[in-house]
Amino acid sequence: MFLRSTVRRVLHQCCSIPDTPPPEPRALAEAIRSSTSLRDLKPLHAAALRHHPDDLFLSAALASHYSLLGSPRVALSLLSPAAADPSLLPTGDTFLWNLLIRGLADAGAHDRALLLYRRLRELRGGAQPDKFTFPPVLKACAHLGEFEEGVKVHGDAAELGFDSDVFVRNSLIALYGKGRALDTARRLFDEMPERNVVTWTAMIGAFVQNGHPKEALALFHQMLQERVRPNRATFLTLIPCVVSCDEADNLHKLIVRHRLESEVIVQNAIMGMYSRCGKIEHARKLFDGIAKKDLASWSSMIEAYARADLFEEAFKLFGKMKLLGVVPDHVTLLGVLRGCSNSALASLKHAQVIHGLVIRCSLVENIMVQTAVIDNYVKRGSLSTARRIFDRLHGRNLVTWSTMISGYGMHGRGQEAVELFNHMKCLMKPDHVSFVSVLSACSHAGLIDEGWQCFNSMTTEFGVVPGAEHYACMVDLLGRAGQLEEAREFINKMPINPDASVWGSLLGACRIHPDAKIAELAANSLFELDCENSGRYILLSNIYTSLGKIEEAHRIRALMRQRGLKKTAGYTVVELNNKLYKFLVGDRSNPQSDLIYTELDRLMDRIKQAGYVPNTNFSLHDVEEETKEKSLYVHSEKLAIVFGLINTRPECIIRVHKNLRVCGDCHTATKFISKVTRRKIIMRDSHRFHHFSEGVCSCGDYW
DNA sequence: TTAGGGTTAG
Numbered sequence: 001m002f003l004r005s006t007v008r009r010v011l012h013q014c015c016s017i018p019d020t021p022p023p024e025p026r027a028l029a030e031a032i033r034s035s036t037s038l039r040d041l042k043p044l045h046a047a048a049l050r051h052h053p054d055d056l057f058l059s060a061a062l063a064s065h066y067s068l069l070g071s072p073r074v075a076l077s078l079l080s081p082a083a084a085d086p087s088l089l090p091t092g093d094t095f096l097w098n099l100l101i102r103g104l105a106d107a108g109a110h111d112r113a114l115l116l117y118r119r120l121r122e123l124r125g126g127a128q129p130d131k132f133t134f135p136p137v138l139k140a141c142a143h144l145g146e147f148e149e150g151v152k153v154h155g156d157a158a159e160l161g162f163d164s165d166v167f168v169r170n171s172l173i174a175l176y177g178k179g180r181a182l183d184t185a186r187r188l189f190d191e192m193p194e195r196n197v198v199t200w201t202a203m204i205g206a207f208v209q210n211g212h213p214k215e216a217l218a219l220f221h222q223m224l225q226e227r228v229r230p231n232r233a234t235f236l237t238l239i240p241c242v243v244s245c246d247e248a249d250n251l252h253k254l255i256v257r258h259r260l261e262s263e264v265i266v267q268n269a270i271m272g273m274y275s276r277c278g279k280i281e282h283a284r285k286l287f288d289g290i291a292k293k294d295l296a297s298w299s300s301m302i303e304a305y306a307r308a309d310l311f312e313e314a315f316k317l318f319g320k321m322k323l324l325g326v327v328p329d330h331v332t333l334l335g336v337l338r339g340c341s342n343s344a345l346a347s348l349k350h351a352q353v354i355h356g357l358v359i360r361c362s363l364v365e366n367i368m369v370q371t372a373v374i375d376n377y378v379k380r381g382s383l384s385t386a387r388r389i390f391d392r393l394h395g396r397n398l399v400t401w402s403t404m405i406s407g408y409g410m411h412g413r414g415q416e417a418v419e420l421f422n423h424m425k426c427l428m429k430p431d432h433v434s435f436v437s438v439l440s441a442c443s444h445a446g447l448i449d450e451g452w453q454c455f456n457s458m459t460t461e462f463g464v465v466p467g468a469e470h471y472a473c474m475v476d477l478l479g480r481a482g483q484l485e486e487a488r489e490f491i492n493k494m495p496i497n498p499d500a501s502v503w504g505s506l507l508g509a510c511r512i513h514p515d516a517k518i519a520e521l522a523a524n525s526l527f528e529l530d531c532e533n534s535g536r537y538i539l540l541s542n543i544y545t546s547l548g549k550i551e552e553a554h555r556i557r558a559l560m561r562q563r564g565l566k567k568t569a570g571y572t573v574v575e576l577n578n579k580l581y582k583f584l585v586g587d588r589s590n591p592q593s594d595l596i597y598t599e600l601d602r603l604m605d606r607i608k609q610a611g612y613v614p615n616t617n618f619s620l621h622d623v624e625e626e627t628k629e630k631s632l633y634v635h636s637e638k639l640a641i642v643f644g645l646i647n648t649r650p651e652c653i654i655r656v657h658k659n660l661r662v663c664g665d666c667h668t669a670t671k672f673i674s675k676v677t678r679r680k681i682i683m684r685d686s687h688r689f690h691h692f693s694e695g696v697c698s699c700g701d702y703w
Numbered sequence: 704t705t706a707g708g709g710t711t712a713g
Contacts, residue, residue: 096704235708
């Protein structure tokens with residue numbers, strides 16, 4: 001109440017009623033600090049300009065408040081003259097320098113804050129930094145990723161005797177945490193005689209940022225034991241560490257106990273926590289219960305649906321949000337894009353609609369959004385559109401390049417992927433993900449020499465240490481070429497423990513080049529490392545079947561059942577006139593079913609005449625050969641394709657999406673279908689794209 | 704005047 005009346009009194013003075021003296025700078029500064037809206041702040045700003053145009057204190061106070069109220073641009077315009085020409089600043093006044101440095105940092109001008117700090121250091125015989133100077137400067141270093149500079153600033157603080165100040169120390173822990181110098185952060189933390197909640201939170205944050213969630217949680221419990229009361233920031237830092245429902249429930253209870261559950265920022269985080277634990281319905285309940293939803297609430301829920309592969313729900317929620325007049329930002333659209341690119345229930349039309357929204361929301365300059373748009377076109381099957389956007393894009397970064405490279409890889413265009421990678425490496429240093437992109441592109445396209453060259457260059461040229469995912473790509477590459485022994489030898493020589501992705505590649509290779517011994521070797525490791533993945537059991541069983549080891553195949557299926565695992569239900573979605581139609585195996589739910597099955601019979605006869613031989617290894621077990629053959633005909637892939645063929649004009653491309661890997665027999669059949677019908681068929685499966693045309697598939701029969 | 708924290712592209 002007192003503060004409001006201060007603002008009102010000064011505002012009254014500002015209105016320049018005759019005979020009212022102009023407000024004093026001190027009163028004006030107090031009113032600025034007390035104002036809670038831009039509406040209050042603007043007349044105070046006008047009064048400052050009118051009555052005290054050269055008062056730098058007032059400019060700094062105004063700037064700080066503009067930043068606080070969400071107008072960093074105005075803040076910067078206020079600080080810019082002094083920042084551009086520090087000679088305007090009185091050389092003996094550290095307080096003022098501090099205000100300006102902090103003002104710049106708060107307004108997001110971290111580089112200029114750092115520059116001003118350097119000027120302050122250069123002042124000889126004038127003002128010197130004090131303990132208030134360092135926190136914003138260290139924060140600016142952390143934001144800019146200028147860790148070497150941060151270490152120098154740390155040296156300055158130590159030289160001037162401020163490095164043990166608790167505020168400075170907390171900033172240092174945060175800096176080293178972000179700079180991947182966890183040991184230094186921990187040492188600084190351990191050395192502190194007195195720690196407050198910020199110290200603990202900064203150290204917990206350092207663990208989280210360096211990928212040590214268990215240590216972060218342990219430190220949190222130690223903090224509780226030492227009776228330090230956690231606050232909002234502590235919980236927000238800790239929430240990303242939670243991966244199990246039990247942990248989520250425990251943390252939720254603690255948040256309630258600390259009376260923080262009514263803050264929207266905390267509610268959003270709790271919602272995200274439950275969705276990451278797979279509790280999407282619970283997350284939705286929490287979302288519905290948020291009384292004052294902010295933009296992050298909507299974006300988080302959309303993102304949660306996207307992560308759970310529930311694109312329809314994500315898109316529906318996005319529509320509802322717009323209907324309520326909530327304006328989406330880049331984060332909202334990234335959620336929608338993510339949902340669209342992952343889902344089998346999204347179409348190329350969806351990709352185009354979302355791209356239109358990106359343009360309408362003026363987000364074409366946002367590199368993250370544009371990268372997601374490119375990825376979306378790649379995954380919705382339109383590589384050419386993806387490339388067009390990529391070529392026109394300014395500010396392409398490592399992620400953008402990797403997206404385009406892996407896009408070519410997914411579509412089997414290995415040569416273009418390698419060319420793009422070679423172009424990229426002239427511009428920037430590839431990281432571990434860009435190597436995964438190019439190596440998987442080589443493996444999808446069978447580019448063995450190029451693959452080896454890239455793999456070897458990781459360490460020799462770029463100092464990137466290969467991880468399990470790179471070895472998995474190489475095993476895939478060797479396996480594709482039928483070099484199973486070499487692949488096994490390669491795994492034996494790995495300097496790190498092979499993980500499920502590596503053994504999965506070896507097992508996958510055995511599907512194309514059946515070898516019971518090597519398949520068993522891979523499967524035995526997989527059943528230990530990834531025992532709940534039913535796909536592995538199915539794969540091994542199919543390999544046994546193709547080798548004629550029917551009993552072994554049965555044994556593996558039985559083992560799978562015994563372990564309580566079920567085969568994921570396969571389905572195929574076909575896109576037709578901007579609509580999606582889903583088919584399960586033997587599906588008769590479509591109104592055109594009679595027509596579909598009649599046409600299917602006819603088509604199967606046609607492709608048989610063209611040389612197609614059904615591969616009953618991929619059919620059901622325990623049935624007669626003829627029944628097996630018939631059961632192959634009703635696979636979801638074939639039903640979806642036939643539905644597409646009878647409902648589109650001859651020049652239309654058929655676009656289908658299978659949620660699992662395409663069945664081997666359906667793959668062969670589709671090649672023949674493309675030949676006898678002269679139709680182009682683009683099929684996305686869980687691994688890659690297959691472009692069928694004139695009896696050939698872009699994958700070269702390896703996937 | 705000062706510290707820690709939230710949805711976000713490969």
